[in-house]
Amino acid sequence: MSFNSIPFLIFFPAITLLFYVLPHKYRWILLLAGSCIFYMSFIPQYILILFTTIVVDYWGALKMEKSSPKNRKKYLVLSIVITCLVLFLFKYFDFFNETTTLICAQIGVPYRVHNLNWVLPIGLSFHTFQSLSYVVEVYRGNQKAERHFGIYSLYVMFYPQLVAGPIERPQNLLTQLREYKVFKTSNISEGSRLILFGFFAKMVVADNLAPYVDEIYANPTLYKQTSVLTGLFFYSFQIYFDFFGYTTIALGCAKLLGYNLMDNFNKPYLAKNLSDFWERWHISLSTWFRDYIYFPLGGNKVSVAKWISNIFIVFLLSGLWHGANLTFLLWGFFHALIFVLERFLKTKLNILNSKNAWITILHALAILKNFVLASFLWIFFRGTDLANIKQIFNRIFNNTLQQDSFQIDTKVWFFLISFILFDVFVLNKRFDFWCADQPVLVRWSVYAVMLFSVMVFSGVQNYPFIYFQF
């Protein structure tokens, strides 16, 4: 049951309505049952996997809280190992197995273990990380262990953010799940606004860009340089609007129920460098890596060599989080490399901090540079394998075609450009905040245009949310 599906359009108003009708003490049951139905609509039996990690981390946290500091660590490690083992078996085992087979074949060591070929449970990486953040916070003493098994289960399974985030922290979500939520029109308005905006981003912009991106990545050799470049810039927008759309709908659904989820994006393509980009892109994941990997490794309060290695560890793990594939590892590697290089150049040149008359132009150029850079790095993310990535780069830097049959519908340009202009230049803040400040007529005109666009111009091919696969 994807957000952009008819069953969800029936499911979520029904849950919201029942939520406000039921007394507070029963609401968690409703939300938990709804979340189970939502999750089981993908692959029903996989709820048992989710249940396993919930039980392990619930039990681990309770034990940790009651134990001596030495034993606390033991329970933390046990919790992390079991939770990560599930993730490893489903997501990484086949990749490591194939890599080991390849290496052993190269060095002549006999090794024969069959792949598991298990289908990846939807959103596994997301709820695994959310569970891990809970046990770590309990271990650190920042969060009390949740005694109510149902409420804890709901923290892991809360349906709006179950399959693709934002990856919440217990301090934010767990606390809210215990709060009594009063019916407020403001919540309904804000939530609905966010949902509408999310649908627009995903269905009208991202899904209309997707066929062009797919075509370019499927047959790069058939297209000339400019078409391939268009395809790769389109992908930058497709993945942004797709994931941003999902997150915005998630935020909206939660808001309708009175819950506030964390923001996941802050105009990432306005970043001036990669460091800035990662403060704006998939914020819940980048802060997760910062808080639970980068800082414990010492962050930047270490020697330069150690700092560089910390950066590479974080980005390689981030690449691996997205998928068990060499292409994702390369994506993480190049992000780390450029991140480090930019940091050195920034301290040496310090151009953007100077009070130069040309500073606005320099900032604009820095934004453009970073967008182009991020777009080129997405090639490693989107490419199906190394051969495909090589074909794309080859076509970009070694063009032999003069013409091709790549034609883009005017409607696609219109929505892309108007959305970018609207998002970047007009708003400068979150859509729902901007909208709330507008006079009624302007506000409802915007709603009408968006609603009409979602109904009439949404992409027709079935493109699941890109981040569902992680």
Place this chain on the structure above:
Amino acid sequence: MKKDIKILSFKLFICGLLIIGFSPVYNYFFYESDLQTYSPAINQSYAIAPQRSEIVYIGESSNITTRSDDFDKRSIGEFISDYYPHKKIGYITKVASHAGIFYELLRNIPKKSAVKTVIVTMNLRSFAADWIDSELETPLQRDIVLLKDRPPLLKRILLGFKGYDVKTDKERQEIFKKKWREEKLIFPKKFSHDNVEEWEHWIAVNGIKDSLGNVDWKATELATHYIKSYAFQIDTHTNPRIKDFDNIVELAKKRNWNLIFNLIAENTEKANQLLGYPLTYLMNQNKELLLQRYQKNGVFVADNLNAVTNKDFIEQHWTSEHYAERGRKAIAENVAEKLQVFYPKDYRRTDTTDIRHKTVFFNNCEGETKWEQMQMLTIHEHFSGKKSSQALPYSITFAYPTIFIRNADSVYISFKYLQKYATKNVKLVIEVQGENATYNWFGKEINELASKSKHWQAIKFRYPLPESFAKSDLIKVYIYNPDLHQIHIDDLRIDFKIKI
């Protein structure tokens, strides 16, 4: 709280008004364009009324697929019209489709049409599990969303929110593999395999043996395809195809149409050769079930299951219902005979084996004359009519058996040509091939024949046929555009000059 609910109700009311207001806007400005983009097959249904067609033939690729050595490349429907020269027959073809799609296309034939009789292709394989949940099913279901009998805006919303049978290829595979595993096959005699999975596995492991007792792996692979495609027993309660045909029967009753189901041929000869009685038993059992069920419902069923011999099936290494000329004619003949029930006085016996010896061939690129690479036709440019052919990298291709034109000494080729940009490497290709002839590939640079104009221009070329032509089997003529430049051709004429 009460105030909040009032405000919310008012806002919902405004939303409702907006949606009601959107509906005529969508109908007027966008619906037709969406239909043309997402369900272009509807044009074939719409065309039936102005054509004043009294009989409609609807089918999938079996209707129009041809083999390169066919003299007459017309469709089954067109062959049927030879038997009824005074009746106007309309054709609807949607490749890779099935009765569920045919139902929607038939339903969209305008009510004020002259249609009295409908001939519907009934493909036995379309009742099989792997066809019901083939990877084509999701796009097919998407194609018919806008054809359904619902308000246009609602249909567009359903299209955007995937309000149809959407499943991933993997999910569909799981469904049909489960059926292969769980649906028990029942035979009158004891048979060693209970279901498709077991049977297919046994064949795959043990293989099909040739006359010397060696395993023939190609035949084995083909046999596994045959098992997966034909080893099933139709359950009239659960098989969705039965529901589709039942819907067509109901529709015909409602529209007062005569109905003929054309149960098209399967390669039963090959099935028998590979797997013998058990498989042909199942095929014939299913056939009998369909005949009885629909004849009981007043439908005339043309039984063509065994009408085409193995050598007239185009694909020899796959299961398909693509027939060479003789196969299409055999089916047409049977259907035409069934049609006599409704048009006894209009039937004319036709000698379909008659081959008209032609030396001049013309294709206006409108789609009526069937050559190879028809998918190259486009509406983006045209010299005459509404369409032309692109060449990505091949244009529509003339392919013709040379048996009656072997005494030709040259061929005159003329066509209209449009290049949007300066091109190079584009060639006019003439290929001559045959078992006893030296393979001859000749490519004439278009740049040597055309000016640099970016407007339509006439191209003419005379090619003296090589000596090997006298022993050849097939000639092909096409434009080859290896660099995929945007070029178009139209009104292609090929004229063979016979030695006197």
